[in-house]
Amino acid sequence: MAVVDRNNKNPEMVLRFLHDSNRLVVSEPYISDRETGDIKVTDAGQLAPYGITALADTFTIEKLKRSTFILKNKTLRLTLKKF
Template structure:
């Protein structure tokens, strides 16, 4: 074996080993991924409805995180939550206050332990189960034990 061929073989082996050790993570969230405008919240027990269609309350879903925020609230950057998804439900958990802009010096985002901070986004518990009543490219309807959330893809 010539030195050039040996060098090329070693180089190819290193390249293949490097590529094989890289893990490319992709989202398998399907239609759940995207930017969702929360347009309506129905209270299941009373039949009451809150129309948010003129408000700017959003859920942004990407990979393993949900970002919830109200653009009209000055000085707030919303919250981040992790989630688990099955074919028919979504479970949000581990919420953090998004301090990206305001609190970089003190370690950035901080976990929250008060679920009332999430209520304006249709989330009433630190860990909340939602049944997927409808989820397609343009609409999403999620139902918790107490609320039905209706979204439109933005």
């Protein structure tokens, strides 16, 4: 899974993900750097701009429809819309 800051203030990240029933687990984050090699993220604070609060974070899938995807973890609710 890749997360991208469209304002280019934060680096693109790639993470492993596991979708199981109504749960999405993201883990093993890396800063994407295809030229010199991806850099392992060791500070969860680097993931905060993307709504991820831990190096391994579990989200409950509240809604998964054609154009809307709502995820909730311990502190945040993320609404993703298709455009």
